[in-house]
Amino acid sequence: MNSHWQRQRQPDDVPTPVAVAVSDYCRRAKAPATPTEVREALALLSEADDFRVRTLTDTEPAATPLGPFAVVDVLKGTAPALAAARQGCGFYDVVQELARVHEEKRPPAPPPAPEVPTFATPAPRAGVPAPVPAKPEQAPKSRGETVQARIAPRKRTAPEAAPPESEEWEETSTFLKRDLPKPRGRFTRLDAPKTSYQELTRSSGKDVLEAAVGSHEHRFALLQSLAQQYNGGRGDLTLGELEGVLRAHGLMEAMEKREHTAILSAFTEHRGASGRVGWALGLSPSELRQLEAKAGISREVEELRERFRREALTARNLTQKLDLLGREKYLVDLGIKKRFTDMLRRELDVLVRDELPGVKTLSELADVVARKHGAPSELVLRALERLGVAEGLRKRGSEHSPHSTP
Numbered sequence: 001m002n003s004h005w006q007r008q009r010q011p012d013d014v015p016t017p018v019a020v021a022v023s024d025y026c027r028r029a030k031a032p033a034t035p036t037e038v039r040e041a042l043a044l045l046s047e048a049d050d051f052r053v054r055t056l057t058d059t060e061p062a063a064t065p066l067g068p069f070a071v072v073d074v075l076k077g078t079a080p081a082l083a084a085a086r087q088g089c090g091f092y093d094v095v096q097e098l099a100r101v102h103e104e105k106r107p108p109a110p111p112p113a114p115e116v117p118t119f120a121t122p123a124p125r126a127g128v129p130a131p132v133p134a135k136p137e138q139a140p141k142s143r144g145e146t147v148q149a150r151i152a153p154r155k156r157t158a159p160e161a162a163p164p165e166s167e168e169w170e171e172t173s174t175f176l177k178r179d180l181p182k183p184r185g186r187f188t189r190l191d192a193p194k195t196s197y198q199e200l201t202r203s204s205g206k207d208v209l210e211a212a213v214g215s216h217e218h219r220f221a222l223l224q225s226l227a228q229q230y231n232g233g234r235g236d237l238t239l240g241e242l243e244g245v246l247r248a249h250g251l252m253e254a255m256e257k258r259e260h261t262a263i264l265s266a267f268t269e270h271r272g273a274s275g276r277v278g279w280a281l282g283l284s285p286s287e288l289r290q291l292e293a294k295a296g297i298s299r300e301v302e303e304l305r306e307r308f309r310r311e312a313l314t315a316r317n318l319t320q321k322l323d324l325l326g327r328e329k330y331l332v333d334l335g336i337k338k339r340f341t342d343m344l345r346r347e348l349d350v351l352v353r354d355e356l357p358g359v360k361t362l363s364e365l366a367d368v369v370a371r372k373h374g375a376p377s378e379l380v381l382r383a384l385e386r387l388g389v390a391e392g393l394r395k396r397g398s399e400h401s402p403h404s405t406p
Contacts, residue, residue, distance in 0.1 A: 030066075041067075065084060262281065266281055268304065325379075
């Protein structure tokens, strides 16, 4: 399994059209994914497989749900029905973590050598004979020249010394491109003049606001869009002025409904992680809390987060727990990092206690526990080292080791 889930390229090297096509395909397959997850999945394929990806995404999904890693699995020969079953049981969450672990263990590539312009003659390539210098033309032999004169040694003339390069040329050659001045005159780019927000308070501004409300998920995005076209009473357009205009046209209720749906859907999709929700909606933490209070859904959001806290703390599958241990930011976001790590440390201590006498190294112990409980050995080994269980096992093994007798 491990050999199939190693990166063939960096996620940033995935072409954007291919990533967009896979994202749309996953949406139609009822497993929407973030752009980061899509690019991480496509990084497991080489550039030569991009045409196969487009061929698959141009068709309708043969099974549901199918996420980006399921799409990669289908392209590697797995049946769509089996890939959908793996998607439902959380198999690809483990695959994504394994791909990250492999990438962390891969040695860093050496930095590329800086490209410095040179005027030296390039060295001859292997297998290509070096050019033979042309022989200097000899003066025609005179008829009266004797044999003694022909075989006598000839005096060589010293070549002319090349003139030394000036210091000015050495200084200017280090600058490959000079700084150009900013464009002026008719080539200058100016922002379009802004209109007063009072135009939005008129009857004609209602149609503009209705279209803008329908295309934005929350009022902060709407404010950012309208602030590029309209000025406020004392400078930039403020949130209070925008809310006043929305209430005047009776559009505030529609805006709050969109915010209610967008926030709850984002918290469900990102499993209660407020940091990811803010990133997905383009909101800072303070703006997200302010929006929850204005929409009156702070209690519902906290109930959602509490549900995902209970799911993380009561998970029965060891693989899911090991996967959550690698998502440290997610645990910190939910506020359960210490409780979760203490619980998993106690559980691992119980699991390895019976297997400790029959193994010699920590890697063997991780392999035994992984085979017994159906978890990846790399994740088990990483958990033993991260939670400090490995150090305790080493001390315990040294205490139980037989001492040499004189």
